[in-house]
Amino acid sequence: MLRDVEVICFFSCYAFAFLLEALRFRFTQRLIWRVLAFIFLFFGIVVHCVSLCRNDLLQNDHFFSSASGWFYVLAFGLILVQAYLSLFYPKFQFGLFLYPLTFTALTLGLSATNVVFPANATCRIIRTIHAGTLLLATLVSFLGAISGAMFLLQRYRLKRKIFSSKFTLPTLEWLGCATRHSTNVAVLFLGIGVVCGFYLETFVADSSVRVPAREDPVIIGATFLFFVALSSRIYRILVKRQDINANDATLSFICCVALVVLLLFAAFANKGHWRGRYYPESKTEFVSSDDSALPQIGSSVLLRENDDGQ
Numbered sequence: 246m247l248r249d250v251e252v253i254c255f256f257s258c259y260a261f262a263f264l265l266e267a268l269r270f271r272f273t274q275r276l277i278w279r280v281l282a283f284i285f286l287f288f289g290i291v292v293h294c295v296s297l298c299r300n301d302l303l304q305n306d307h308f309f310s311s312a313s314g315w316f317y318v319l320a321f322g323l324i325l326v327q328a329y330l331s332l333f334y335p336k337f338q339f340g341l342f343l344y345p346l347t348f349t350a351l352t353l354g355l356s357a358t359n360v361v362f363p364a365n366a367t368c369r370i371i372r373t374i375h376a377g378t379l380l381l382a383t384l385v386s387f388l389g390a391i392s393g394a395m396f397l398l399q400r401y402r403l404k405r406k407i408f409s410s411k412f413t414l415p416t417l418e419w420l421g422c423a424t425r426h427s428t429n430v431a432v433l434f435l436g437i438g439v440v441c442g443f444y445l446e447t448f449v450a451d452s453s454v455r456v457p458a459r460e461d462p463v464i465i466g467a468t469f470l471f472f473v474a475l476s477s478r479i480y481r482i483l484v485k486r487q488d489i490n491a492n493d494a495t496l497s498f499i500c501c502v503a504l505v506v507l508l509l510f511a512a513f514a515n516k517g518h519w520r521g522r523y524y525p526e527s528k529t530e531f532v533s534s535d536d537s538a539l540p541q542i543g544s545s546v547l548l549r550e551n552d553d554g555q
Contacts, residue, residue, distance in 0.1 A: 251296040256351055258289030259324065263344035279335055286328055293321050309376050312512050316354030322384045323347045336413055342391045357512045375441035379467075382434035383504055389427030390501035393494030396420035400491070421490035428497045432474045435504070439464070439471050463511040470507065474500050 262285040269278035297317060302309075309315045327343040399414045401407075414420070442464045477496055481489065 248296065248300050251292055251299075252351070252355070255289040255292040255296065256348075258285045258292065259344060259347060259351075262286040262289065263340060263348075266338060266340040266344065269338070279331070282340070283328075283331055286324070286331065290321075290324055290328060293317075293324065297321060309373070309380075311357075313354045313357045315376060315380060316350050316357055316512075319380055319383060320347045320350035320354065322380070323350060323387065326384075326388060334415070337415055338412060339391070342394065346387055346391070353509070353512065371441050371444055375438055375445060378434045378438040378441065379508075382431045382438060383508060385427050385434065386431040386497070386501040386504050389424050389431055389497035392420050392423040392427060393497040396424055396490060396494045417490065421493065424490065424493045424497050428474075428493060428500065429478060431497075431500065431504075432471065432478055435467065435471045435474065439467050442467065463507065466507045466510070470500070470503050 262282045265278055265282035265285065269282070297314070300314065302314075302318070309318065323343055324347055327340055327347070330337070330339040330343075395414050396417060399417055399420060402414075403417070415423075446464055474496075481492065481496075
C-alpha cells in the first residue's frame with residue numbers, strides 16, 4: 246500500500262512538471278515556469294529515489310528486485326536526464342519528449358510482474374550486468390530516438406522556414422551528433438547484454454535445472470537486433486552518404502521501437518525470462534507459497550525443501 250502511495254506522489258509531481266512545461270510552450274518562456282517545473286521535478290525525484298531504495302534497489306541480494314522495479318529504474322534514469330537538460334539547456338523543451346516516455350515506463354512498471362527475484366539465483370553478478378546493460382541500452386536508445394525526432398522536426402521547420410520564439414530546438418549539428426553517439430552507445434550496451442545473456446543461457450544448459458529455457462526468444466531477438474544495428478553502424482562508417490544525420494535519426498527510431506517491443510515481450514509474454522535461473526540443489530523444488538496461485542502474477546515465490554518421497 247505504501248508503495249502505491251509513493252508511486253502516486255512522484256507520478257503526480259512529474260505530471261505537474263510536464264503540465265508547466267506545456268504551459269510554458271503554449272504561452273511564454275518566463276523564468277517562473279522553469280522554476281516551478283524544476284521544483285516539482287525535484288520533489289518527484291526525491292520521492293522516486295526513496296521508493297527505489299526501499300522497494301527495488303539492492304533488495305534480496307539483487308540490484309533489481311523484479312521486472313517491475315526494472316521499469317521504475319528506467320523511468321528514474323529518464324527523469325535524471327530531464328533534470329540535467331533542464332539545468333544546462335533551459336531554453337529547449339526537452340521535457341515535451343522525455344516526460345511522455347517516463348510516464349510510459351512508469352505505467353509498464355505498474356503493469357509488469359512484481360515477482361521478487363529469488364535470493365539463490367545463479368550468476369548474480371552476471372545477471373545484474375545483463376539487466377543493467379539492457380536498461381542502459383534502452384535508456385540511451387530512448388535518448389537517441391528523442392534527439393532523432395527533434396532533428397527531423399527541426400529540419401522540417403528550417404525547410405519550411407517556420408520560426409517560433411516559444412518552441413525552440415537545438416541546432417541540427419547538435420542533434421545529429423547526439424543521435425549518432427546515442428545510437429553507438431546503445432549498440433555497445435546491447436552487445437554486452439546479449440553476451441551476458443548467452444553466458445547465462447549456457448550456464449543453465451550445462452546444469453540440470455528443473456525447467457530450463459533452451460531456446461529463449463528474448464535472447465534470440467536481442468541477438469538479431471544487435472547484429473542488425475551493428476551492421477548498420479559499420480555500413481554508416483564505410484559508406485559516406487549526403488544526408489547521414491537523417492539516416493541516423495531513422496535508424497535510432499527503428500532500433501528504439503524494436504528494443505521496446507522485445508522488452509515488452511520479455512516482461513509480459515515471457516515472464517520466466519525475468520525470474521532468473523536457480524542452482525540445481527538436491528531435493529529442492531521451485532514452488533509457490535500457494536499452489537493455487539502459481540499462475541497468477543505477483544504471487545510470492547519461495548524455495549521449499551521436499552520431504553523424503555514428497
